[in-house]
Structure formats: C-alpha cells, structure tokens
Amino acid sequence: MAASFELQQVLDLDKWEQLQEKIALATNLAIILVDYRGKPVTRHSQVKPFCRLARAHPTLAVYCEKCDARGALEAVRTGEPFIYRCHFDILDMAIPILVDDRYVGAIMAGEILATEEQSTFEQVLKLEDHPEVAAFKAQHQDLIDAYPRLPATAMHHAAAMLEQLCEYIVSEAIKKEYLVQAYKQSLRIQAQPLTSESWSAPKDSTNLAYLQEELRQSLLIQRLSENSIYQAKNQQLQPAIDAVFANKNAHLDLGQLAALVNLSPTYLSRLLREEFGEPFSQIYAKLKVYWAQELLQNSDLPIAEISDALGFVEPSYFIRSFKKIVGTTPLKWRQAKRR
Structure with missing residues (x-):
C-alpha cells in the first residue's frame, strides 16, 4: 500500500487546511502540504510577499522549486525535519511524513530569518553571483527585511512540533478513516450484521x-x-x-x-x-x-x-x-x- 499511498485518501484536506492556516498564523511560518511527488495538496498558508513575487517569476520560480525538492530529499534521507537556507538566504524547513518508514509527503514551512547564527544552516542552492537573483533580491530587500525573525531554538521547536503533529494526524487518519472505512467495505457483505461484539480494531492499527x-x-x-x-x-x-x-x-x-x-x-x-x-x-x-x-x-x-x-x-x-x-x-x- 505504501507505494500507492495517497495523503488525499486519508486526510480531510479541508480540515487540514483550516488547521494549517491557524498554525501558520500562530507561528509566523508559511506552510504548505505536499505529496511524495512534491505536488502541493493544500493551498499555501501565510506565504510572504517576497516569496509570492519570487514564485510568480518565470525564472526564479524554478530555483524556488529546486530548493523545495532538495530540502525535502534531505529530510527524507535523514528521516527528520531539515532546516535550510534557500537561494535568497531565507530559512525554510521540510518535515517528512513517513508511513512504515516510507515517504508519503511533507510539510514545507518557513519563510523566516534567524535572529542569530543564520549562516550555520546549510544553503541548499547557492546563487549569490547569479545576476537575476541578486537584482531581484536588491529590488525587494525591504520585503525581506520585513520577514519574521526567530531564534534558532524556536525554529527547531517549531519543526519538532510540526513533525509530531503530522505523525499524530496521519496515524489517526489511517486508524479512523482508512482503516474503519476499509473494514466496513470489506465487511459490508458479511453473512451476519456487523456489531461491536463481532468486530474489534486490529491490535497494531498504525502498521x-x-x-x-x-x-x-x-x-x-x-x-x-x-x-x-x-x-x-x-x-x-x-x-x-x-x-x-x-x-x-x-x-x-x-x-x-x-x-x-x-x-x-x-x-x-x-x-x-x-x-x-x-x-x-x-x-x-x-x-x-x-x-x-x-x-x-x-x-x-x-x-x-x-x-x-x-x-x-x-x-x-x-x-x-x-x-x-x-x-x-x-x-x-x-x-x-x-x-
């Protein structure tokens, strides 16, 4: 199942987006949920003006997507949240969603700056000398300066919170939505009516x-x-x-x-x-x-x-x-x- 596992099958995306928007407002993080192919499955919550302009730019949007892909791949490789700098030196994070140790999607969050030690975070795509990148950054430096700033410890805490949150939500979705519905489907032509005495949830319903x-x-x-x-x-x-x-x-x-x-x-x-x-x-x-x-x-x-x-x-x-x-x-x- 994992190879064909789809987040859309077990998550109520409307409810997820409502929660995602509230988390973005509370943490000052821009957040989006992507599937294992890197394809967005939710709207982008609280995307910042500079990033919105960059992702709308025909050339620069390609670099944004490359940063997303590299960040997500590193998160998958390590199996844990990965905080990194993009080509504009803005901080983002990728939180992998793993089911049975297999990658099914990710929470992409960030669009923030560090109050200190920003250079200690790895830059996944270095384009400081790229003329178009440098010119765009200089033109909109005021928008970058307006980005929220967080201590490094706060960013790690936010990443850990998102990781635990998505683990909980996905596991609950599997148990309560996918598992129950699948069992009801499989039992709907049972000879005897389904009752609480004749059916019980599996012992390890998250596996x-x-x-x-x-x-x-x-x-x-x-x-x-x-x-x-x-x-x-x-x-x-x-x-x-x-x-x-x-x-x-x-x-x-x-x-x-x-x-x-x-x-x-x-x-x-x-x-x-x-x-x-x-x-x-x-x-x-x-x-x-x-x-x-x-x-x-x-x-x-x-x-x-x-x-x-x-x-x-x-x-x-x-x-x-x-x-x-x-x-x-x-x-x-x-x-x-x-x-």
Whole structure:
C-alpha cells in the first residue's frame, strides 16, 4: 500500500487546511502540504510577499522549486525535519511524513530569518553571483527585511512540533478513516450484521503491513458463516456461489456459473461485483488462496498437492497467485505460521 499511498485518501484536506492556516498564523511560518511527488495538496498558508513575487517569476520560480525538492530529499534521507537556507538566504524547513518508514509527503514551512547564527544552516542552492537573483533580491530587500525573525531554538521547536503533529494526524487518519472505512467495505457483505461484539480494531492499527493482512483476511473470513459457506445478500446468486464452494478442486468460469442461475455472463458479472464490492475474478482468486491457507496450516500436504486440490493448472501458477495476494510464497507462509 505504501507505494500507492495517497495523503488525499486519508486526510480531510479541508480540515487540514483550516488547521494549517491557524498554525501558520500562530507561528509566523508559511506552510504548505505536499505529496511524495512534491505536488502541493493544500493551498499555501501565510506565504510572504517576497516569496509570492519570487514564485510568480518565470525564472526564479524554478530555483524556488529546486530548493523545495532538495530540502525535502534531505529530510527524507535523514528521516527528520531539515532546516535550510534557500537561494535568497531565507530559512525554510521540510518535515517528512513517513508511513512504515516510507515517504508519503511533507510539510514545507518557513519563510523566516534567524535572529542569530543564520549562516550555520546549510544553503541548499547557492546563487549569490547569479545576476537575476541578486537584482531581484536588491529590488525587494525591504520585503525581506520585513520577514519574521526567530531564534534558532524556536525554529527547531517549531519543526519538532510540526513533525509530531503530522505523525499524530496521519496515524489517526489511517486508524479512523482508512482503516474503519476499509473494514466496513470489506465487511459490508458479511453473512451476519456487523456489531461491536463481532468486530474489534486490529491490535497494531498504525502498521500498514498489518492492516493489509487484516483486510485480506477480513474480505473472506469475516464474510463466511460458521460452516464456511457464504450467504449471499442477493439470493439469486446463491446457487452460483454454492457451486464455487462445492467445487474447490475446479475452476468455474462465469459461463458455467451463469447457466446455474439463468443469467447472461455479463449480467452475472455485474451482480457479483455488486455483491462482493470487487470483480468476481479477484474474490475468486482470494477464495482460492484462503482455502490454500487452510490446507497449509492444517495439513502437511506438499505444495504441489495443494495446488492440484484447488484446481490450479500447475504449482508454479499457484505459487505466483498466492504470492500476488499474500505477499509471500506458500512455503514461506506455512513456515512463518508454524514458528
């Protein structure tokens, strides 16, 4: 998930922008949220006049973007906030947002000056001798002089505060928005109604790898009744679904299933997608893997025999299918479960 993780999926950006604006006003920092590609996902809060002019300049804006990119890369490299000087000798900071140690975005803040020891901060892009940069800076020196000044310690405190804030908000968003909604989606076709007694949050709901495994399991296990037979919400589909469960050693296609319920394969496909919330081919593949996991955990059958028992053409295809869904091979999964 992390590779495709999007901040927009779990954050209420409208609420974030309101909070971002209040933080910018309270700290005198200009703040913007960017995704892992460096693309802004919020408006720029409290951007200062000089920086607004520079970022609107066709040539100088490129240098501003380079500074942002280099600052963010250094923050990602170290895994912690990075305070630096831009090409105009103005201080900015990049606060990386990491999920499972993977970079998903950053808070870019700053547009301030230090009350002392400004030169001790690294300058990520040196263009003092660039004529256009020097001329622009000289022309608008009064705007630079009006920038807020903070002690170095105050800047480090602000960076630490933003880091903890974004960690908290993102982790809470994952738990309360992504996790809960994903579980509700995965459980919405459960045979029994969802109640507080039948469902509880995962023990480690901030770990995305854990969530992925839990969601994979919930798609199947939580949807099945005690006798491992799925009870369809659309009763018209029950004969087709019963046939799938009764013929675990075969691979039934939509044509065969459609004949059982007197529907066209196309219409059956649409009804099954409505029932399961995803294409039938995907849920069928996950069912096969679920049955394979039962055999792997509860028997000593070789991988090849499990493959045959579930109707796979050859063991290599079974192994590829299993790994695609679970993330590891059947043998490694069995070994891990038996440790």
